[in-house]
Amino acid sequence: MSSTISKVLIVIISAFAIMQITLAGDPDILTDFIAPIGTTVDSTFFTFTGFRALLPPNTPPSTFKAFKASKAEFPALDGQSVSYAALVYPPGTINPPHTHPRSAELLFLATGSLKVGFVDTTNKLFTQTLQAGDIFVFPKGLVHFQLNADTQKPAFAFSAFGSANAGTVSLPSTLFNTSIDDNVLALAFKTDVATVQTLKKGLA
Ligand SMILES: *[C@@H]1O[C@H](CO)[C@@H](O)[C@H](O)[C@H]1NC(C)=O
Numbered sequence: 001m002s003s004t005i006s007k008v009l010i011v012i013i014s015a016f017a018i019m020q021i022t023l024a025g026d027p028d029i030l031t032d033f034i035a036p037i038g039t040t041v042d043s044t045f046f047t048f049t050g051f052r053a054l055l056p057p058n059t060p061p062s063t064f065k066a067f068k069a070s071k072a073e074f075p076a077l078d079g080q081s082v083s084y085a086a087l088v089y090p091p092g093t094i095n096p097p098h099t100h101p102r103s104a105e106l107l108f109l110a111t112g113s114l115k116v117g118f119v120d121t122t123n124k125l126f127t128q129t130l131q132a133g134d135i136f137v138f139p140k141g142l143v144h145f146q147l148n149a150d151t152q153k154p155a156f157a158f159s160a161f162g163s164a165n166a167g168t169v170s171l172p173s174t175l176f177n178t179s180i181d182d183n184v185l186a187l188a189f190k191t192d193v194a195t196v197q198t199l200k201k202g203l204a
Helices: 003-022 050-054 171-176 182-188 193-203
Strands: 065-069 083-089 094-099 105-111 113-119 125-131 135-138 143-147 155-161
Touching: 050 065, 050 083, 083 094, 094 171, 105 113, 105 125, 113 135, 113 155, 171 193, 182 193
Parallel strands: none
Antiparallel strands: 065 083, 083 155, 094 143, 105 135, 105 155, 113 125, 113 143
16 A cells, blocks of 8 residues: 555544544534523523532432433533533442433442443443442443442442433333333233233332
C-alpha cells in the first residue's frame, strides 16, 4: 500500500473514532443551556435541592429507593448530557434487574457494601462485591442489578449518567406489570398462564 493511501485511511479511521466519541452522549445543543419557556433563569435554576431529602432530620426510606436528578426533576440538565441518582438500600434490599437505554452508569458506593452485576450481549455475567469507596461501571443498555446482602447495615451509592435522561427499563415491571398478553409471556418463559398470572399479581 502506498504511504498516501495509508495516511488517508488513518485520517478516515480517526474521524470515525472522533464521531463515536461525539455520539456517546445526548445530541449537542446550539445554546449555552436550555430553559423551559417562562422560566426565570438565575442561579436557582441551576441548583437542585431534591437530595436534601436524603439527610437528617428526614427518615431514610424503608425499601430500596432511587432519588433522581435527571432532566425531569432538574430541567437545567436539558442538553447537558449528565444526570445523577442517589441510591438508598436498606439492609437486604435490591435494585431489580433493569437497563438504561441511553447511558452507561458510573456507580460510586459511599457507605455499606453492594453485590452488583451486569450481563453482556453474549449472556456473560460480570459480578462484583463492592466496598465503600469503590466505583463500578454498568455499560450502556445492558441488564444490571444491585443487592445489599448485608442484613444489618444500609448501603448508600451515587450514580452518574452520561445523559440528561438515561431512562430506566425495569425488567420485572416491563414484563409483568404491563398489558403483555399472558400467552405471550407463558410461551416466552416456557411456563403456563397460571404462573404468569402469579408473577403479575406480585407486582400489581
Ligand atoms: C404496576 O403498575 C401500576 C399501575 O401502573 C403501578 O401503580 C405500580 O406501582 C406498578 N408496580 C410496580 C412494582 O412497578
